[in-house]
Amino acid sequence: xSKKQKKNILRYRRQFHINIGVIVFAFVLVYFLIYLINxxxxxxxxxxxxxxxxxxxxxxxxxxxxxSETVTYxxxxxxxxxxxxxxxxxxxxxxxxxxxxxxxxxxxITAAGLDGTxxxxxxxxxxxxLVTDFTANYSGTQYYNVYSFTENLNASVQESLYLAALEQxxxxxxxxxxxxxxxxxxxxxxxxxGYESVTPDTFSAEMYQPSDYQKNNLKSNxxxxxxxALYKTVTDEDWxxxxxxxxxxxxxxxxxxxxxxTTFTILVTFKKDNAQAYATASIHSYxxxxxxxxxxxxxxxxxxxxxxxxxxxxxxxxSGLKIPNSAITQKEFLRVPGEYISxxxxxxxxxxxxxxxxxxxxxxxxxxxxxxxxxxxxxxxYIDEDDLALGDTLQMTDSSERCVISETGELNGVYNMxxxxxxxxxxxxxxxxxxxxxxxxxxxxxxSLYDRIALDGDSITEGEFAx
Numbered sequence: 001x002s003k004k005q006k007k008n009i010l011r012y013r014r015q016f017h018i019n020i021g022v023i024v025f026a027f028v029l030v031y032f033l034i035y036l037i038n039x040x041x042x043x044x045x046x047x048x049x050x051x052x053x054x055x056x057x058x059x060x061x062x063x064x065x066x067x068s069e070t071v072t073y074x075x076x077x078x079x080x081x082x083x084x085x086x087x088x089x090x091x092x093x094x095x096x097x098x099x100x101x102x103x104x105x106x107x108x109i110t111a112a113g114l115d116g117t118x119x120x121x122x123x124x125x126x127x128x129x130l131v132t133d134f135t136a137n138y139s140g141t142q143y144y145n146v147y148s149f150t151e152n153l154n155a156s157v158q159e160s161l162y163l164a165a166l167e168q169x170x171x172x173x174x175x176x177x178x179x180x181x182x183x184x185x186x187x188x189x190x191x192x193x194g195y196e197s198v199t200p201d202t203f204s205a206e207m208y209q210p211s212d213y214q215k216n217n218l219k220s221n222x223x224x225x226x227x228x229a230l231y232k233t234v235t236d237e238d239w240x241x242x243x244x245x246x247x248x249x250x251x252x253x254x255x256x257x258x259x260x261x262t263t264f265t266i267l268v269t270f271k272k273d274n275a276q277a278y279a280t281a282s283i284h285s286y287x288x289x290x291x292x293x294x295x296x297x298x299x300x301x302x303x304x305x306x307x308x309x310x311x312x313x314x315x316x317x318x319s320g321l322k323i324p325n326s327a328i329t330q331k332e333f334l335r336v337p338g339e340y341i342s343x344x345x346x347x348x349x350x351x352x353x354x355x356x357x358x359x360x361x362x363x364x365x366x367x368x369x370x371x372x373x374x375x376x377x378x379x380x381x382y383i384d385e386d387d388l389a390l391g392d393t394l395q396m397t398d399s400s401e402r403c404v405i406s407e408t409g410e411l412n413g414v415y416n417m418x419x420x421x422x423x424x425x426x427x428x429x430x431x432x433x434x435x436x437x438x439x440x441x442x443x444x445x446x447x448s449l450y451d452r453i454a455l456d457g458d459s460i461t462e463g464e465f466a467x
């Protein structure tokens with residue numbers, strides 16, 4: 001039996017190879033985990049990019065219209081025919097209407113007013129002009145103007161036909177017939193409502209009664225009695241609107257006035273036709289009630305048929321930097337007298353001279369560079385608190401006078417996040433509404449177009465880093 005030969009088996013050691021793909025993956029994984037942990041534990045701030053824009057800040061009111069109105073009354077009784085329409089400008093001795101005591105002539109004129117064949121070429125051209133002007137300015141959002149256009153068109157045609165019929169009458173038929181002519185230059189109106197003699201000086205709060213307003217249309221009368229109103233003449237281009245205000249609105253408009261002034265200028269939009277005009281405004285109190293008086297010196301004839309008008313006040317289309325109100329916050333600053341602000345040594349930096357005392361009681365004066373964010377009307381400067389605090393003593397330049405910092409003040413602003421951390425920026429407000437504020441651009445320590453700001457200004461502090 002042969003012996004088996006033993007064999008020595010040597011284990012082969014594989015050579016170690018570095019797998020670059022695994023290393024890269026591990027590096028990416030570690031980086032991702034660090035970023036994830038940092039993201040999960042750090043504060044997240046919503047960012048808003050500052051854009052240029054504008055907002056419309058408006059208020060709607062119904063106001064009482066007052067004018068210088070003179071009523072002309074009938075001196076006799078009879079049937080009446082009108083030869084002018086509302087809004088016509090009448091000169092002295094221009095024909096307004098006629099009164100026929102027995103009615104026969106008036107009936108002839110009225111019948112002639114129904115015969116369109118009597119219209120001349122010039123009459124048709126006048127009608128064409130009215131239609132052209134209306135269609136050129138027509139807007140579907142102002143459909144109600146169709147009714148006033150219809151009334152004006154009918155009045156214009158009737159005026160032409162009545163005048164033509166009047167020229168055909170013989171002198172014999174005019175024995176009981178009286179022509180009423182204008183006694184003064186002015187704009188005509190053919191309604192009464194009891195407000196004819198009211199002026200801003202005689203106005204009282206009880207006169208404002210839009211829900212009870214009644215208008216007497218004089219042209220709807222076919223006959224008149226002696227002493228009855230015939231027409232009105234408005235002889236002055238100046239006119240007024242009285243608008244009721246609550247106490248908050250009165251205070252708001254009061255703030256529009258400059259110091260020692262009693263009036264201010266405001267843009268008014270008339271809702272009837274969306275026309276705009278500037279008015280001189282003033283505020284009056286009648287006991288516990290407030291009224292805003294608007295004074296105009298143009299466009300009176302445009303609204304001569306209106307006694308109560310809906311208007312829009314305070315339209316503001318000023319543009320600037322538009323920011324959300326949620327971004328606005330306040331920051332506290334030290335408040336020091338302006339005469340303690342100086343320029344330091346060889347630098348152009350502004351700052352203050354701070355007095356310090358060491359342990360041995362020796363005093364020294366150190367120049368502290370600081371930023372003056374704002375100077376108020378009292379001459380106090382608002383500076384940051386980086387190297388200063390309440391209770392610090394300041395010394396005036398080239399003087400032995402000193403003061404102790406004892407006051408602080410708050411300024412409105414937002415936090416700029418352009419560098420990844422919060423930097424307070426002042427804002428100079430132009431106007432605002434419930435959601436946005438328009439601020440000036442180019443102000444010191446203020447915002448610029450496309451700056452990135454914290455959307456919630458109260459959730460972050462100066463110098464805080466945020467994702």
